[in-house]
Amino acid sequence: MDGTFSLRSITTEAKQLPPRVILLGTPKVGKTTWAAAAPAAVLLPVKGEEGADDMTCAKFPTAQTYDDVLSALQALATEHHEYRFVVIDSATALERLIWDATCRAENWPNIEKPGFGKGYVCALSFWQRLMEALDWLRNERGMGVILIGHVKNKLFNDPQFEPYDTFMWDIKDNAASTLTKWADCVLFARPKQFVKQVGEGLKTEKHAIGSGERCLFTQERPAHPGGGRGVYGRLPYELPLSFEAWAGAVAEAGRK
Secondary structure: OOOOHOOOOOOOOOOOOOOOEEEEEEOOHHHHHHHHOOOOHHHHHHOOOOOOOOOOOEOOEEEEHHHHHHHHHHHHHOOOOOOOOOEEEEEEHHHHHHHHHHHHHHHHOOOOOOOOOOHHHHHHHHHHHHHHHHHHHHHHHOOEEEEEEEEEEOOOOOOOOEEEEEEEEEOOOHHHHHHHHOEEEEEEEEEEEEEEEOHHHHHOOEEEEEEEEEEOOOOOOOEEEEEEOOOHHOOOOOEEHHHHHHHHHHHHHHHH
C-alpha cells in the first residue's frame, strides 16, 4: 500500500497560491490596463484584441492560433524569467482560436457542423488543456493568472423572479461555466452610474447618470457576475478600478 496517505500526512496548514482571476467588463473600461498593473505581469494578446497594442509593457507577440497560446505558456514553463502574472487578453478572442483548433482536429468545416451543440462540447477539451497549462504555471512557477473577458447584455430567466437584464460573459455558456468554476476570483469592471429621477408627477422619468469613475465589483449581483472563494469571497463589494486597490483589499481580507 502506498504510504503517501496516512494519519501523519494530515495537516491544518493553509496554502495560499497565486490567484486565478477572471476580469470581465464593459468595452474600453480599462480591463487590460488593470491587468497589466499586476506585479511583473506579462501579457499574451490574442488575435482580434487591440487593448495591448499601445501599451508599453511586457507582452508576447499576438497569438494567431491556439497553438501559439500554448507555445507562449510553454515558454513561461521552461525558460528562465521573473514574471509573476500571465494575462490572456482576451478569452473572448481566444474562443475563436479554440473553435478553429477544434475544427482542424475533427476535420469539420465549422464548429456548428456536428449539430446539437456537439462542437462546443468538444471545444471544452481545448479549454481544459489551457486551464491545466495555467495551473502548472501557478503550482510549479508561482504565477498568477488573469483572464480578461468581454460581456454582453442578456435577458436572464431566474426561476424565482421575473426575467431581468444582466451582463454575462460573451463566450459560450458551457465554457463560461467551466472557467468560472476554475477561477478563484471573478471581477466585473464598469463605469459607476447612479439613477436620477427627472420631472414630477406622471412625467417622472429615471435616467442613468455616469460619474466618470470606473469601479471594480467583486461580488455577484443580478446586474452582473462576480464572486470568489476563500479570501477573494471576503472583499468589499465595490472598489476603485485599480490593481493596487484590489490587492490591498485582498491583503486586508487575509488578515481578518
